[in-house]
Amino acid sequence: MAEIMKMSILRYRPETDEKPVxxxxxxPYNHETSILDALGYIKDELDPTLSYRWSCRMAxxxxxxxxxxxQPKLGCKAFLRDYAGGELKLEALANxxxxxxxxxxMSDFIAKLESIKPYIITQExxxxxxxxxxxxxxxMEQYKQFSMCINCGLCYAACPxxxxxxxxxxxxALALIHRYNNDTxxxxxxxxxxxxxxxxxxxxCTFVGNCSVVCPKGVDPAAAIQxxxxxxxxxxxxxxxxxxx
Amino acid sequence: xxxxxxxxxEMKADWWRKDSFFTMYIIREGSxxxxxxxxxxxxxxxxxxxxxxxxxxxxxxxxxxxxTIVFQVLTLVWTLYHSxxxxxxxxxxxxxxxxxxxxxxxxxxxxxxxxxxxxxxLGLIILFL
Numbered sequence: 001m002a003e004i005m006k007m008s009i010l011r012y013r014p015e016t017d018e019k020p021v022x023x024x025x026x027x028p029y030n031h032e033t034s035i036l037d038a039l040g041y042i043k044d045e046l047d048p049t050l051s052y053r054w055s056c057r058m059a060x061x062x063x064x065x066x067x068x069x070x071q072p073k074l075g076c077k078a079f080l081r082d083y084a085g086g087e088l089k090l091e092a093l094a095n096x097x098x099x100x101x102x103x104x105x106m107s108d109f110i111a112k113l114e115s116i117k118p119y120i121i122t123q124e125x126x127x128x129x130x131x132x133x134x135x136x137x138x139x140m141e142q143y144k145q146f147s148m149c150i151n152c153g154l155c156y157a158a159c160p161x162x163x164x165x166x167x168x169x170x171x172x173a174l175a176l177i178h179r180y181n182n183d184t185x186x187x188x189x190x191x192x193x194x195x196x197x198x199x200x201x202x203x204x205c206t207f208v209g210n211c212s213v214v215c216p217k218g219v220d221p222a223a224a225i226q227x228x229x230x231x232x233x234x235x236x237x238x239x240x241x242x243x244x245x
Numbered sequence: 246x247x248x249x250x251x252x253x254x255e256m257k258a259d260w261w262r263k264d265s266f267f268t269m270y271i272i273r274e275g276s277x278x279x280x281x282x283x284x285x286x287x288x289x290x291x292x293x294x295x296x297x298x299x300x301x302x303x304x305x306x307x308x309x310x311x312x313t314i315v316f317q318v319l320t321l322v323w324t325l326y327h328s329x330x331x332x333x334x335x336x337x338x339x340x341x342x343x344x345x346x347x348x349x350x351x352x353x354x355x356x357x358x359x360x361x362x363x364x365x366x367l368g369l370i371i372l373f374l
Contacts, residue, residue: 014250097251105251163256226338
């Protein structure tokens, strides 16, 4: 027999609502019901006007990020059983403008991800005849975990610095810089250092550390940013000995 | 015509009270306030030293006052808490390797405690010798 969970969702319909309002639904659930499943139930059985984003249902597309009882979570990776006996409060991802209901406007985040040159840059073009680029396990370990990011935006919702001032480049984009700068196949570090060095770069981080706690893929953006501070400080000293540049 | 009207939620001044993680962060960073005051107190001591014996004795009287002692104990406890949190976070700011293996986080944390113990012991030796 299914249990019933009271789910409150912060609704926002731009054509009628001046500001977001809470609306409650009673949702049956069992051991396997994820929050995304529960939203599907509401959409199909109770209220077809509810809007939310989703795609893969398996924590790889990064679409269904939302605030679950105040914590950034992926709807597909959080389960009603873990909130049994209480109430569930769902809200659009914090620190982003609400587009509609649980859908946020992520364009600022996407623009930041694109701006930091998140691709391998080589000085000399390589052809297929050059063969594979080999890496040792140690070389791969330098960047591998940072390449696991799925761009879900949970770390931005967890970052008060981004919430207070969205000029801050933010955890995922800074971790992505670290990911490419530490890949032995890449030669674009000099081009990316300016994104690290600027005020909105690594120095905008005060090491709250919540980004690494909420990441659903085990990425540690806080570590990437602190290591970025070390790189930025070294870069600053090196620049002092390069007059005229 | 577009019906878009994105709603931006305001971040109020008490944002850090809504989540215990943020509260602990503010407590950690709040130590800088008492440490700054404590530093001013020490600088005042140095300054009074340049002003002659009676001035320095006035300062000694000031730092021996029960309220000042309570403040110093508070500064010590708060600073130790900050040190603890920093030591826990220190491995994130270090990418140390021994051959093909990453240095375990616990080694880095323990090295920080060893350095703290070493510096404290040195301070005590200088004070009492």
